[in-house]
Amino acid sequence: MEAVYHAATKEELACLWEKNLLAYPADPRWAKWAREYTAYNENGMGITFAAVLEGEPVGEATLLLSPACGAIGGRLALADGKSVGNVNALRMEKRWEGQGHMSRLVGVLEGYARKRGLEALTIGVGAKETRNLGIYLHWGYGEFVMAQEEEGELVLYYRKNL
Numbered sequence: 001m002e003a004v005y006h007a008a009t010k011e012e013l014a015c016l017w018e019k020n021l022l023a024y025p026a027d028p029r030w031a032k033w034a035r036e037y038t039a040y041n042e043n044g045m046g047i048t049f050a051a052v053l054e055g056e057p058v059g060e061a062t063l064l065l066s067p068a069c070g071a072i073g074g075r076l077a078l079a080d081g082k083s084v085g086n087v088n089a090l091r092m093e094k095r096w097e098g099q100g101h102m103s104r105l106v107g108v109l110e111g112y113a114r115k116r117g118l119e120a121l122t123i124g125v126g127a128k129e130t131r132n133l134g135i136y137l138h139w140g141y142g143e144f145v146m147a148q149e150e151e152g153e154l155v156l157y158y159r160k161n162l
Contacts, residue, residue, distance in 0.1 A: 003052065003053050003101060003104070004051075004052040005050070005052075005105045005107075005108040006049065006108065007048070007049055008048045008049060008060065009050075013038060013041055013048055013050070015057050016048070016050065016057050016091075017034040017037070019093075020033075020034065020091070021034060036069075036070055040064065040066075044065070045066040045069055046062050046063060046064045046066070047062065047063050048061070048062040049062070049105055049108055049112070050105075051092065051101045051102070051105045058093040058095075058096050059093065059096060059101055059102060060089060060092075061088075061090045061091075061105050061106055061109050063085050063087060063109050063112065063121075064078075064079050064087075065079060065081060065085050067080055067081055069086075071086070071088050077122070077157075078122045078145070078157060083117070083119040083120065084119065084120045084121070084159075085122075086123070086124075087106065087141075088123075090106070102135075103139065106139060110160075110162065120160060121141070121160050121162065122141075122157055122160075123141045124155045124156065125156055126153050126154070126156075127154040127155070128153070128154075140160045141158040141159065141160045142158060143159040144157075144158055144159075145157040145158060
């Protein structure tokens with residue numbers, strides 16, 4: 001069966017969050033994030049894209065559009081509601097990692113952002129996550145925006161002009 005990458009349906013979004021909640025049952029932040037990101041999709045503040053393989057959603061990437069989103073926290077350099085959006089919450093099931101699915105999914109997200117008229121996207125990465133940083137740089141997120149401590153971890157933000 002062929003892989004499909006698209007804006008997640010309501011059912012796919014619910015399935016992805018159910019899997020996330022099952023993977024992190026002891027961490028109450030995941031239930032909070034599930035409510036927030038579902039609401040972002042419902043109210044237009046964000047849109048989640050799904051990688052669907054073998055008929056099942058197995059990966060996700062969310063485009064945050066509004067500075068009011070919790071992960072943005074009003075930082076207009078990350079998402080301003082007009083010309084800049086933020087790539088957020090990238091997750092892929094382990095068995096599908098390393099096969100290019102996330103790159104293709106982010107490509108679909110970026111295409112959507114361009115059609116919507118966004119001029120740039122930002123992405124955050126933990127300073128210790130050198131593998132992910134290398135991937136994001138490879139994708140073209142090479143302009144350093146800011147560094148900020150979040151939940152005790154240094155997060156680096158990068159920008160890509162579309």
